Amino acid sequence: MLNIALFGPPGAGKGTQSEFLIKEYNLFYISTGDLLRKEIKNQTKLGKQAQSIIASGGLVSDEIIVQIIEKTITDNPDANGFLFDGFPRTYIQAYILEGLMIKLNTSLNCLISLDVTEEESVRRLLHRGKTSGRSDDNEVVIRNRLKEYREKTLPVLKFYKDKGICFDVNSEKPIPEVKKSINKIVKDELSKRLLNIVLFGYPGSGRGSQGRAIAKKYGLEYVATGPMLGEEIEKGTEIGKQVKELYENGQLVPDEIVVQLIEQKLENSKEIKGFIFKGFPRTLVQSYILDGLLKKHGSSLAKIIEIEVPTLELIRRLDERSKTKDCMPYDTSTAKIVKRLQEHEYKTVPVIEKYNELHGVVKIDGTGSFEEVLEKISFEIENGFKNLR
Numbered sequence: 479m480l481n482i483a484l485f486g487p488p489g490a491g492k493g494t495q496s497e498f499l500i501k502e503y504n505l506f507y508i509s510t511g512d513l514l515r516k517e518i519k520n521q522t523k524l525g526k527q528a529q530s531i532i533a534s535g536g537l538v539s540d541e542i543i544v545q546i547i548e549k550t551i552t553d554n555p556d557a558n559g560f561l562f563d564g565f566p567r568t569y570i571q572a573y574i575l576e577g578l579m580i581k582l583n584t585s586l587n588c589l590i591s592l593d594v595t596e597e598e599s600v601r602r603l604l605h606r607g608k609t610s611g612r613s614d615d616n617e618v619v620i621r622n623r624l625k626e627y628r629e630k631t632l633p634v635l636k637f638y639k640d641k642g643i644c645f646d647v648n649s650e651k652p653i654p655e656v657k658k659s660i661n662k663i664v665k666d667e668l669s670k671r672l673l674n675i676v677l678f679g680y681p682g683s684g685r686g687s688q689g690r691a692i693a694k695k696y697g698l699e700y701v702a703t704g705p706m707l708g709e710e711i712e713k714g715t716e717i718g719k720q721v722k723e724l725y726e727n728g729q730l731v732p733d734e735i736v737v738q739l740i741e742q743k744l745e746n747s748k749e750i751k752g753f754i755f756k757g758f759p760r761t762l763v764q765s766y767i768l769d770g771l772l773k774k775h776g777s778s779l780a781k782i783i784e785i786e787v788p789t790l791e792l793i794r795r796l797d798e799r800s801k802t803k804d805c806m807p808y809d810t811s812t813a814k815i816v817k818r819l820q821e822h823e824y825k826t827v828p829v830i831e832k833y834n835e836l837h838g839v840v841k842i843d844g845t846g847s848f849e850e851v852l853e854k855i856s857f858e859i860e861n862g863f864k865n866l867r
């Protein structure tokens with residue numbers, strides 16, 4: 479999700495700049511002012527309570543704001559992100575927003591503060607008042623709105639400055655220039671994001687070769703627990719010796735070992751666009767571990783893909799591989815192959831089902847040629863990049 483708040487005094491240009499942000503980044507727009515005006519128009523209980531306060535230029539109570547905003551946010555959990563205009567307007571509302579974001583398992587990415595002098599605000603609002611039809615766009619009320627802004631809203635900036643997500647933009651510049659500055663802030667924020675993918679599939683489905691090809695094509699870091707463990711075996715480390723024995727019995731490696739290796743990988747990878755995980759998570763426990771590890775790095779999963787291949791074809795492929803130099807220590811006999819397929823069915827299929835319920839898993843038919851399958855996966859990855867924007 480991409481969540482942005484536009485901040486600034488009345489007349490700073492929040493509404494104007496919102497328009498391009500909503501389109502460009504496919505955000506769900508929430509203007510508390512608009513929501514309140516709708517309540518007034520419909521003469522709801524809330525609308526009636528807010529009417530006189532708005533007419534005088536005061537701020538509506540935080541209790542009313544919670545009610546109108548909570549419903550809008552929780553009704554749209556699948557939004558690509560939210561753009562807040564005119565909220566948070568008090569220090570209390572900043573905490574309210576924190577709570578609402580936690581509820582959606584997300585956070586506010588940036589607060590963009592549009593700076594204009596009071597005199598410029600007054601000038602713009604008086605000008606707008608000629609056509610806006612808003613009763614609060616007249617000089618007496620405007621002065622009161624600005625006073626409320628100074629006293630109650632400005633302290634909100636400190637909240638976000640302390641969090642390090644407040645960005646200032648000089649909003650006295652022409653509209654296209656302000657737009658450019660805002661766009662740069664958002665683009666910089668997005669470029670920090672990682673596209674993290676999990677590639678599922680039974681052994682023999684082509685996860686490894688596809689995963690490596692995708693990583694190379696899109697500049698992602700390939701994280702495959704199998705080869706990482708293989709490296710430990712090769713180096714003859716203590717971990718390697720334990721792993722070798724487990725492999726020979728067709729068993730899974732304990733999470734303590736796998737987690738250490740993945741954590742190292744996440745920490746040592748700088749300047750990459752994301753991770754592609756193959757062969758991990760393999761169990762429900764590991765799926766929780768992965769969520770935790772990514773969260774620790776301020777990131778999350780963007781796409782989960784499963785390559786589907788019929789069982790008999792899997793056995794045929796694995797048997798074929800066992801006769802080549804690519805033979806893995808775990809596919810040297812039919813008994814081992816069957817055991818691995820069963821491990822996947824008992825332990826990993828429930829993980830895929832869990833992800834399917836939580837985020838949806840994209841199924842890819844893995845029976846075509848390598849290039850065909852690669853193309854299908856690439857299509858999904860490119861979609862994933864688009865959704866990150």
Ligand code: AMP
Nearest residue numbers: 510511512532536537538543564565567
């Ligand atoms: P706006 O359309 O953002 O200029 O808001 C118009 C009026 O609605 C304000 O002057 C306030 O009276 C009220 N209002 C809008 N948003 C809020 C908010 N977050 N908290 C309190 N009052 C608000």
